[in-house]
Amino acid sequence: MELFECSAADLARAVREGAHSVAEIVEVHLGRMDRLEPVLSAIVTPLKDEARARAAALDIALARGENPGPLTGVPVIVKDNFCTRRIRTTCSSRMLENWIPPYDATVVSYLERAGAVLIGKANMDEFAMGSSTEHSAFFTTSNPWDPSRVPGGSSGGSAASCAAGYAPLTFGSDTGGSIRQPAAFCGIYGFKPTYGMVSRYGVVPFASSLDQIGPFARTLEDLLLAMEVIAEADEKDATCSRALRPDFRKALDVTDLKGKRVGLVREFEGYDIDGPIVDALARARAALLDAGATVVDVSLPTVSHGLACYYIIAPAEASSNLARFDGVRYGLSAEADSLIDLYHRTRKAGFGPEVKRRLLTGTYVLSSGYYDAYYNKALKVVAILRDEFARAFGEADVILAPTTPTLPFRKGENIGDPIKMYMSDLFTLPANMAGLPALSLNGGYSDGLPVGIQLIGPRWGEMEIFSAAAVLEKALGAPRLAGGDL
Amino acid sequence: MALTFQTVIGLEIHVQLATKSKLFCACSTDYIGARPNSNVCPVCLGQPGSLPVVNGRAVELAVMVGLALGSTVQQATRFHRKNYFYPDLSKDYQISQYDLPICAGGRLSFRDDDGVEVSVAITRAHLEEDAGKLVHPSADGRLAGARYSLVDYNRSGVPLLEIVSEPDITSPAHARRYTEEIRRLVRCLGVSDGDMESGSLRVDANISQKVSDGRWGSRVEIKNMNSLRSLERALEYEVKRQRKVLGEGGEIRQETRHWDDGEGKTRPMRGKEEAHDYRYFPDPDLPPLIVESDRLKGIAAVMPELPWQAESRLVSAYGLSDDDAKIFAESADTVAYLDGCIRAGADPKRAANWIRTEVLRVLNEQKIDLATFTLEASDLASLLALVDGGKLSTTAAKDVFDVMVRDGVALEPAMTASGVTAGLVEGSQLEDIADKILAENEEAVEAVRSGRDPKGKKVKFLQGLIMRETRGQADVAQVEDLLRRRLI
Amino acid sequence: MAVGEKEVRHVAQLARLEVDDGEVAALVEHFNTILGHFERLKEVDTSSVADVLDNAVVTPWRDDEVRIWENRDEALAQAPDRDGDYFRVPQILEEA
């Protein structure tokens, strides 16, 4: 087995036991990146020199008998909206093409503290607005299972690079499905934690009330290992919980689901879902029943309004979050003789068409006379949806649902039709609006393409999801490494 | 029939709260004289990805003001974003409060210059962050004509409490008094230094006129009044201007005007005419702000005495005059000093008198405050006890006081240093002094003895010299008696 | 409610986002499509939702302590235009 096929847990073990040096592990993963990157275009900024220097430093520390942490020697990649001090952070936007942050995101420092080696920054839809990485200002990432298809988005670069073995662990942000949808399209695990589980400090926001940071992995064990490193309180984020986190890896010991109730959402049945996804859901359902769970119907009557609420709330918050890109303090700054021209020209040149569309929509729904009809109304509908979820989780311990309505689509297929593109978030965004944890996992393959399915848990119900996932991994197998024939 | 007018004024006062760190980050609030952009961090520089965390002390200070004004301190409030583009705003939005301010309602009462009781309703007081500072390097330092402007974010994020009054104020003089009262309050609470010149207390005024024929003039907002005097002048100017326009049948434009202190005029502000659409919405980075009832009780328990409470106590408990009480209540320190003197046994009126004349004089001369004043209240009390007991004349006591302050010493060494002993100069000591004075003033002595002092002027002169020599420590009757015997 | 060119231009002005004449037509169409989708929200009865103040999470109170940030030079180095320690912006003129 090649080192790039290994799990993070195995790599960390090998490093601890002295079987491999960090330098060796990092070199192999950089080699994998070099070989596949011409096809995949998953990385905006590779960090070869930085990674090699870091590997050398870790090897010296290990030789001295130090153990820097649970991810020592594990190569990781973060989405390019995670601030990294002295390393440019672009959000895949012209606006920040040359921006070098003066500080690290909290998650980045937690990873560093755990001994991980950052080897690259991943491509994404510009400012996380999109579902395919086709809205990156730089290039579109390819799906490692079929390069003519998209890897999903907005964390498409993170998903593709994990699936293809650049790194066993990568990280993204999820506002309406931006971790889970690309995880489904790339055939790996992608987890969006409960809102407030992971610090958002230093991750350039899209929509602050919906954004949550989470990991991609090819084994459940790796996913939980990553969660143990990043899910910690942070006094710099007022929305990040002060509570203690559970011992996530305990879920790996779960072998049966006796007494557990798996909910199926009645309203989701009316949607047009690709056949292989329906089949994968059936396989998962059978595996869960086999493990002793019961299956119940739950109802979310308001869920069909989720899409409208999402496309009001997220752009509204984004219009305010992205106001600061004005050419004064950092980033792109257009030539101008007056302040007003500086603003208009900088923002015209710096933002791509999808970002512009959303900023304008967001500005409109907050503007005088429309606030109550749109933004406030959407918040109230979301409050109802939260109550419906709370009721559903009185009847079920975890919900099984599709991640996406379709398998990975072809590049260009939806680019001209924003509304159709928005539809791919249909099943993922309810969890964001209700602040719930949700996992996309691989449910099998169809004609060489991975098929994703989703588990949604109650607030702080991570362990319910991970327990079910442990059973499913045993029954259905762990994800396969992508990119074998590239 | 001639038209009459009624002035309607509402004030918005921004008070900088005296916290050590900023409202949403741990940077220092001490920006005056600091190197530009030195007290900054990712949060107050609006760096992408940075997030605000509320300074609990700022919340406490806001609650104190709310309690003092009789506001309802709201248990559950939140922060909104006020969205507008301006370079002094590092995020291009200001975090403020909108539908749920921390303090709702309230009232401030005071006496006007004629002693008439005035009461102004408070609409609300809310927390918000200050903006950075713009420097306009044009020839005259103004915005107009500057080719570019410079931005310093040291002030960005300093906590402000915006206190909004109802339009209950009916004259520029009352607007000034109201502002004085707010300033006195925030100083007494230790909530702010309340300094208008340096901008830690900033007043914006809304002023309009109601005309006797039923017309209402539009509301005009006045900005840039940097002292109580300019506040009153600006409003007086605006009253005249608006009445003139309305009197001639014209209309008042609803606008923002800028007070020019040098010219003594208000002028329409340039570049601010665009109708604002701030797109307020709840800041998703900040969950609701909850002031738990225990916390509220804790703050209420440590509230200092309010200036108007102190004022009435000084009158009722110590018998001070209204004027004296008002002067004392200007600062909590002065009240505490007076209380300390009286607790140490001083007579209230004498102590008040001494503090007013002597202590405040020294503070003024030395440009210090009571916190750094060396003379303890109890030391002043023991000095005054000697005066009360007839052991020290006022004149001698003042000499001793000066030495105590100058040398920072206690009563005894100060008396030794100034050559004063407690008790009267009498007997042979007084006789020696009298003889010395008479010997030095032979001419006067001769005149008296030869009957050339019919009105007793020369005797008074000699008596005065003796009293001065004894630093007032002689009994006047004894001196008169002694002189009578010596001059026969 | 139908959105026209005028509204799109007004919103673009509020967002400080210059739009070309060529972009306006497409934006008008996009706005009307998406707002059409939003119309369906009116079907949801939200009269039972009194206030959306969600007290499940409350904002923490930070202690009033000063901490000096060491990287300010790195932040200033990112300024597109500077004058010494200051950020510099072009003249602030009246708006149209």
Ligand SMILES: [Mg+2]
């Ligand atoms: Mg204000």
Ligand SMILES: [Zn+2]
């Ligand atoms: Zn700061």
